[in-house]
Amino acid sequence: xxxxxxxxxxxxxxxxxxxxxxxxxxxxxxxxxxxxxxxxxxxxxxxxxxxxxxxxxxxxxxxxxxxxxxxxxxxxxxxxxxxxxxxxxxxxxxxxxxxxxxxxxxxxxxxxxxxxxxxxxxxxxxxxxxxxxxxxxxxxxxxxxxxxxxxxxxxxxxxxxxxxxxxxxxxxxxxxxxxxxxxxxxxxxxxxxxxxxxxxxxxxxxxxxxxxxxxxxxxxxxxxxxxxxxxxxxxxxxxxxxxxxxxxxxxxxxxxxxxxxxxxxxxxxxxxxxxxxxxxxxxxxxxxxxxxxxxxxxxxxxxxxxxxxxxxxxxxxxxxxxxxxxxxxxxxxxxxxxxxxxxxxxxxxxxxxxxxxxxxxxxxxxxxxxxxxxxxxxxxxxxxxxxxxx
Amino acid sequence: xxxxxxxxxxxxxxxxxxxxxxxxxxxxxxxxxxxxxxxxxxxxxxxxxxxxxxxxxxxxxxxxxxxxxxxxxxxxxxxxxxxxxxxxxxxxxxxxxxxxxxxxxxxxxxxxxxxxxxxxxxxxxxxxxxxxxxxxxxxxxxxxxxxxxxxxxxxxxxxxxxxxxxxxxxxxxxxxxxxxxxxxxxxxxxxxxxxxxxxxxxxxxxxxxxxxxxxxxxxxxxxxxxxxxxxxxxxxxxxxxxxxxxxxxxxxxxxxxxxxxxxxxxxxxxxxxxxxxxxxxxxxxxxxxxxxxxxxx
Numbered sequence: 001x002x003x004x005x006x007x008x009x010x011x012x013x014x015x016x017x018x019x020x021x022x023x024x025x026x027x028x029x030x031x032x033x034x035x036x037x038x039x040x041x042x043x044x045x046x047x048x049x050x051x052x053x054x055x056x057x058x059x060x061x062x063x064x065x066x067x068x069x070x071x072x073x074x075x076x077x078x079x080x081x082x083x084x085x086x087x088x089x090x091x092x093x094x095x096x097x098x099x100x101x102x103x104x105x106x107x108x109x110x111x112x113x114x115x116x117x118x119x120x121x122x123x124x125x126x127x128x129x130x131x132x133x134x135x136x137x138x139x140x141x142x143x144x145x146x147x148x149x150x151x152x153x154x155x156x157x158x159x160x161x162x163x164x165x166x167x168x169x170x171x172x173x174x175x176x177x178x179x180x181x182x183x184x185x186x187x188x189x190x191x192x193x194x195x196x197x198x199x200x201x202x203x204x205x206x207x208x209x210x211x212x213x214x215x216x217x218x219x220x221x222x223x224x225x226x227x228x229x230x231x232x233x234x235x236x237x238x239x240x241x242x243x244x245x246x247x248x249x250x251x252x253x254x255x256x257x258x259x260x261x262x263x264x265x266x267x268x269x270x271x272x273x274x275x276x277x278x279x280x281x282x283x284x285x286x287x288x289x290x291x292x293x294x295x296x297x298x299x300x301x302x303x304x305x306x307x308x309x310x311x312x313x314x315x316x317x318x319x320x321x322x323x324x325x326x327x328x329x330x331x332x333x334x335x336x337x338x339x340x341x342x343x344x345x346x347x348x349x350x351x352x353x354x355x356x357x358x359x360x361x362x363x364x365x366x367x368x369x370x371x372x373x374x375x376x377x378x379x380x381x382x383x384x385x386x387x388x389x390x
Numbered sequence: 391x392x393x394x395x396x397x398x399x400x401x402x403x404x405x406x407x408x409x410x411x412x413x414x415x416x417x418x419x420x421x422x423x424x425x426x427x428x429x430x431x432x433x434x435x436x437x438x439x440x441x442x443x444x445x446x447x448x449x450x451x452x453x454x455x456x457x458x459x460x461x462x463x464x465x466x467x468x469x470x471x472x473x474x475x476x477x478x479x480x481x482x483x484x485x486x487x488x489x490x491x492x493x494x495x496x497x498x499x500x501x502x503x504x505x506x507x508x509x510x511x512x513x514x515x516x517x518x519x520x521x522x523x524x525x526x527x528x529x530x531x532x533x534x535x536x537x538x539x540x541x542x543x544x545x546x547x548x549x550x551x552x553x554x555x556x557x558x559x560x561x562x563x564x565x566x567x568x569x570x571x572x573x574x575x576x577x578x579x580x581x582x583x584x585x586x587x588x589x590x591x592x593x594x595x596x597x598x599x600x601x602x603x604x605x606x607x608x609x610x611x612x613x614x615x616x617x618x619x620x621x622x623x624x625x626x627x628x629x630x631x632x633x634x635x636x637x638x639x640x641x642x643x644x645x646x647x648x649x650x651x652x653x654x655x656x657x658x659x660x661x662x663x664x665x666x667x668x669x670x671x672x673x674x675x676x677x678x679x680x681x682x683x684x685x686x687x
Binding site: 051052053054056057059186213214215216218219220221223224225227228244247248251255256257272275276278280 | 513531602608
């Protein structure tokens, strides 16, 4: 390789400094945007969702539903006489893209963040929104790590990993399973649930966790993992990752002759899981999941409104994204403006705001006071309610 | 234990098919075609589209139908490979090696996100699936369909090897790999031979894509990325530019992954694989069967 002259390095460094300097200058401008807001400016909601990368399929489910809520609110005259506006950015389910996306949203002057799907991508955005005094209502990401930092501006409206692990433990005990294998994909979200479930199972009595198997996401062939799992002769397998791998794993477990129960976490609850696994392998697969439109009474109207607007069924986390926008609107109404501290106070004071997962009240750590995890089961081509675990 | 060997050979035959294209292209124009894994993805999607166009066939006909679709897809993917070479690589043939490499990475992204724009980000599921009930052979569970897929892979690889060692065309390829300028002075149409090399390599990757789609079911626009890296690793293990070595490398990599997962646990699978890649690049960059000292980028 030819040596690059030192001079070009120096000029590169100077350009780099200039660019980052500009970036921060713009960010600084975003902070003060709120005070300058005029009465007829729209209230801007920012949403970080995966639009590219492996989880790109989820993004539209969430942004469509958010837009639906927004349009409904705007049709009724908006909030405090101001219209709502949605700005989305791509987090690609990846920490770097998420941080860049969050900075972009801050620069664009969002008032409240209503996004966050992958926990690993949402984590680095917390300080970025926090610094800009922007409250976050996180609709989907639910790793315990998000609330462990006890940040005042972070609110989760999905049950947390520990609540999900609790539900899984309850159902495994109810099924009388003896030996359980936990499988995760090493992402923040998936590992959290698997390890929390393991520590619950490891309490004396009941089921025993015989193996925690880690898979590499984005592969097609999991036969090596399946061979490891079957060597332990488990009667219950719990996969806590996303549906793309979940479908393949369920199929390959069944093909290898596994007869016991299979359960998946909420990231795997999608009709695509059944398609990928094939109807035969998917039948009877359990799932831990928060309330979904499918399992809720009286959601038919909402589903048909969504279908009418987008010509497709709502998908995973459509309802949470819809709720996040409604909740943001409610909080701004209560706070009488978009000032971060006032909106946070309004969110903390919420009591009985009606959402798909039931009446809302936040715990001191800003998670749902009632986790609302339930167990679904695959029947035919969809997930149906098996047990509400109440 | 036999199960581990079987798992490894099955995955390895996919790696070998994809790795061949890498190896051939590297052998002939010294380009690491990072878009090669995406031709595998393209093959899977073209196969999906062709199956959709044929439509409504009973599942008893699945195997012969799939073989027909496989051939059709190989032609399409092969042509896509030729187009890729023409558009992205040929104009840069005299440029520094690094520009070619960067273009390959760009071509890879263009294929991935082009497919995402065309087919959407949602994973697709093949309408015809090769599942099958498993049988016990020597203590390993395997299905007839798996045997057929391995059989197809072996036939394709033997065919390629015969083509390269026994035909005029193959001799031309080998001559260009040794010395492109002298070959052209001897009256070989270098551009045409390079095009045909791309056609063959891409067709094999396309075949692997259809086979993976039909066997595993799920296809998505990013499916080529990881297998591209794995195929590169397989080619390096066996000896990049060396055809029998590449096949051996593919099978060995499959076995390594299978046993590595068993010994170290699933989270170590890729660490193990790419660790072996680094080991080979530092200790024996010519791979197991490579003789000639390859020039590295």
